[in-house]
Amino acid sequence: MILEKGRISSSQLILPLLGYCLSYSVIFMPGQEAGHDVWISTIAGIGEGLFLAFIYVSLALKFPGKNLLEINDYIYGRYLGKLISISYLWYFLHIASLVLRNYGDFFSGVFLVETPYLVFIIPVMIACASAVRNGIEVITRTAIVLMPITLFMYVFNFFFLLNEMDFKAFEPFFEITFKQFTDSSHHVAVASFGEAVVFLLIFPFINKVKQIRMPTFLGFILAGGVLVLNAVQNVAVLGAASKVSTYATVQAVRIINVGDIFTRIEFTVYVILVATVFLKISILYYGVCLGTAQLLKLRTYLPLVLPYGIIIILLGTFQFENVMQIISWFNETYPYYSLPFQIFLPALSLIIAYIKNPSQEGRAK
Amino acid sequence: MKILMFFVFILIFFFEAPGLIQKKYIRELISFLVLWSLAFVLSFLITYDVKIPSPSEGIARITKLIVKGLY
Numbered sequence: 120m121i122l123e124k125g126r127i128s129s130s131q132l133i134l135p136l137l138g139y140c141l142s143y144s145v146i147f148m149p150g151q152e153a154g155h156d157v158w159i160s161t162i163a164g165i166g167e168g169l170f171l172a173f174i175y176v177s178l179a180l181k182f183p184g185k186n187l188l189e190i191n192d193y194i195y196g197r198y199l200g201k202l203i204s205i206s207y208l209w210y211f212l213h214i215a216s217l218v219l220r221n222y223g224d225f226f227s228g229v230f231l232v233e234t235p236y237l238v239f240i241i242p243v244m245i246a247c248a249s250a251v252r253n254g255i256e257v258i259t260r261t262a263i264v265l266m267p268i269t270l271f272m273y274v275f276n277f278f279f280l281l282n283e284m285d286f287k288a289f290e291p292f293f294e295i296t297f298k299q300f301t302d303s304s305h306h307v308a309v310a311s312f313g314e315a316v317v318f319l320l321i322f323p324f325i326n327k328v329k330q331i332r333m334p335t336f337l338g339f340i341l342a343g344g345v346l347v348l349n350a351v352q353n354v355a356v357l358g359a360a361s362k363v364s365t366y367a368t369v370q371a372v373r374i375i376n377v378g379d380i381f382t383r384i385e386f387t388v389y390v391i392l393v394a395t396v397f398l399k400i401s402i403l404y405y406g407v408c409l410g411t412a413q414l415l416k417l418r419t420y421l422p423l424v425l426p427y428g429i430i431i432i433l434l435g436t437f438q439f440e441n442v443m444q445i446i447s448w449f450n451e452t453y454p455y456y457s458l459p460f461q462i463f464l465p466a467l468s469l470i471i472a473y474i475k476n477p478s479q480e481g482r483a484k
Numbered sequence: 485m486k487i488l489m490f491f492v493f494i495l496i497f498f499f500e501a502p503g504l505i506q507k508k509y510i511r512e513l514i515s516f517l518v519l520w521s522l523a524f525v526l527s528f529l530i531t532y533d534v535k536i537p538s539p540s541e542g543i544a545r546i547t548k549l550i551v552k553g554l555y
Contacts, residue, residue: 213539417512422500426519429496433526438538452544455551 122412122420125256129330135262136318136338137345138269138398140168140311143221144346145391146366148353149310150303152450154362155288156295157303158350164307165343171313172339174465176332179322181472183329187319188413194471201414203464208410210460211317212427215403216434217445219244222396223435224442229369230389240432243397248428250401251408252421255324258401265394272387273345277352279375279384284355302454309454311346312339313461314399317406365442404431486531493524 153160182190187207192200222243223236231238250258295303318335325331349368353361356371364370372385408427412420439445497520504513529536 217540411515415511415515417515418509419512422504422509422512422516423519425496425500426516426523429523429527430519433523433530434539437526437530437536438540448540448544452540452547455547456543 122409122417123254123324125254126324126326127256127259129325129327129334131259131263132318132321132325132331132334133338133341134266135259135398135402136315136335137342138262138266138395139315139318139402140339140342141269141345141391142311142395142399143218143225143392144307144311145349145395146225146368146388147221147310147446147449148350148361148367149346150307150350151362151367152306153295153299153303155354155359156293156300157354157361158289158347159293160295160300160304161307161343161347161350163300163304164312165340165347167304167308168312168339168343169336171308171461171465172315172335174462174469175316175319176335178465178469178472179319179328179331181469184323186321186323186413187316188410190319190468190472194468194475204410204414207316207460207464208407208414210457211403211407211410212431212434214314215400215407216431216438217449218396218399218403219431220435220439221445222392224445225366225392226389228442229366237432237436240435243393243400244428244432246397247401247404248424250397251405252424255321255405258398258405261401262398265398269391269394270345272391273348276372276375276384276387277348279377279381280352280356280371283374284352285358286355288354288358306450306454307346309457309461310449311342313457315339316461316465317403319465320406320409321402365446400431404428489527489531493520493527496520 148157150157150160150164178190182193185193188200188204191203191207194200195203219240220236223240226239227234227236250261293300322328322331353367353371356374357364357367360370361367369385369388372388373383375384376382404424404427408420408423411417411423411427417423439448500516500520501513504516526536
């Protein structure tokens, strides 16, 4: 039984990947701890991200038409493979809940201060549930509508902030220690690029699997370019304050004032955030539902969508008490927690795949 | 508020279950019911202010132990 009948073309992959990689990196500015050298560590983070993309793409090309769970089953055997697949599903569920909580906290902390975050979380979750029930084609098409608007708003903000920028803020050049540099660049890589491991569940739905290499790299490079642009903008506008402010991008965009007409246009950041977070949560949520249905050998994943939606909302609610806890968790635990899922297991799978060499086995049969 | 929560859960149940029973998708029905009751119990506990251990905190403790052990 085929769980998903939809197919997407390889060029359609770029925009969902871009939105997925940006999401809350837009407001949090990962690698912030590098201070005014954040743009250098972001560029280094893109390098690490491209290495990760290389691992994921090679894994997908090694097993064309197979998704992450089937690859796990093939490589690690039936039982260990299932265990690893379950831990991956937990990881996706967990990230989805964290992204959702960040989103809610951002709005109740910056935009409508008196309103509880559940008010922001529930509507976006209903939209995501609807997108997931409609399948992968609908999610990619929403990306095609939403992402150009997002990119336009980025460029718009950057140009309107140009006269506020002070490029002396980047001096002295490379003031951080090597450990700080590696820490912050690794942080950039895991927070924005590494989470794209969920795309291993989506690669089999691409009609020409052999052509996924270019779109994946292009999506990563585009996302990296936007992140560097964002980092440069925030440091140049805010100076030293960019290191300590929780939501640096909003602080920077608030300053825009063009002839007293274009003022208070931080709503553009809200629009960007809503669009990208919607994409990120729908893709993760879709991965969780599809993976569970495949693991339990169900004929359809639709009945799992609504219960999983509620579980994601609840997981987001009770795990943390406030924003500061989340941020410290993201800085201290997350870079280590995501290592096995994003780097070790895919790399190990790739090495074992090269030793086992499935393509020759397929030919022998 | 609590009544609203019960209402939402009942609504979800009647949205999904009849179709599954009609098509005789028993496996799907069972997995739906398991997830649905998990969500129900969790939200029940949260609305009645029961303290649930946070998985993220547990993960933080375990990673701290491992990272300290490695360095």
